[in-house]
Amino acid sequence: MKNILIVDDDIALLKMIAKKFETGPDNFNPVFVKDGVSAVNQIKNKKIDIVISDLQMPKMDGYGLLEYINGNYPDIPVIIITAFGKPKSKTILFENGASGYFEKPVNLDQLISEIKRLYEKESDGGILKSASLEMFTQLVEMEQKTCTIRVKREDNDQEGVLFFRDGEIYYARIGNLKGLEAAYRIFSWHNVTLFIENDCRLKKKKINSDLQAVLLEAMRLKDEKDEFQESKDSADALDFEKTGHKETQAEKLSPVDYLKKFIENNSSEVTGILDIYEDLTWSEFIRKSSELGNFLNTGNLKACYVSKTDSTSMIIVPDKTNTVLSVSPKCDREKIYRILMD
């Protein structure tokens, strides 16, 4: 299911689009917001595949939103719709990374066709199942290709994106994790499917390393992680022999670190986690929830699950920075709670 974020303060148009999606293609899920700031929040909290945005809106206009998306989420195509179309603004928008342009009144059939075209464009260079990412990206480098590679793990729902221009790695992203750190993470994945788009909307290089350096560092980090896992296993076994119970190194980690490591190491067991990030805006909610726990004598607050009106869902882990796990509806929350309870 592809999430289409539609940003417009024109309620009548939103209603028309909603109706069109109800009767139209069933693999697209429209999400509606009325201004650019709400759109940014959506993009941060939910996996958005395509954005359709008006130009003139309160808080943040279409130009600002386009600039933000191209700077931070350049794999997300943006279609601009406007009631004040001018040839010059159309040119500027395309120069600034817009993928489509419509003038109001919008022909909804054409809009749907454009969404489908952009969706198909994501794999116009082919799809490689169970591919070796290292090998493929080295080919991209050798042949100096320009492309966007969407990397999907086969053992869970995680997806990352790599950006290449003339064979050079420009940028990487997994949810809100960006740049080198995201690249290292993506290159440590096994069993991946690659969706290759023969285009890269990003014009400016944001990773100041060449591919070989990134690959080497990713391998080193992966080895380090494997070594840590091995030593942890040995320590666990030793602890078990000494004490007769399993007081492990992992148990001494914070719940969040433990959860992150657990997810990395057991990706086949925990599915449906779309993103992990910190969000201090939940501090007041967490504080009030803890107070409620004190009053009810229910013990320490371990986690909060929140389902929002915009159909996003998340598990908030109360810690210094309030780590948020953005989750899909099929996520096994009970399993995550159990990990946190441990």
Add this chain to the structure above:
Amino acid sequence: MKDIFADLNSIENVHTSLFFSADGDLLAYEPTDKSRLTREMIEEYSSSLEWKAIQKRFKEINEAELIFSKYRVYMRKAEHGFIVILMSLMAPIEIVRLNIDLIMPEINSLKKAKGFGRFFKFRS
């Protein structure tokens, strides 16, 4: 109230079902045998809360589940207030959620001033 919450309270490990108005009045209180909370305790606690802030936060939330080390609390927004269910960690949350889905139209059809009195028999 029992007419509405009876099925919910009969679910294993559900302890207490509460319904607050949007501004914090305890409109429905139905404990099971396992509950240790009295109506007075809840009302006192409710009066200490900033309900305007809660209303504001719940504008963007449909439901929330708070997992504590000993219990869990489930909260659901209704048209005229909030349903709060206190339960053990082992409670079958999906069945609780389904039951609330079923009673939600009935709860939403009630209005604080007129309706609740007809349906809910508060414990004294």
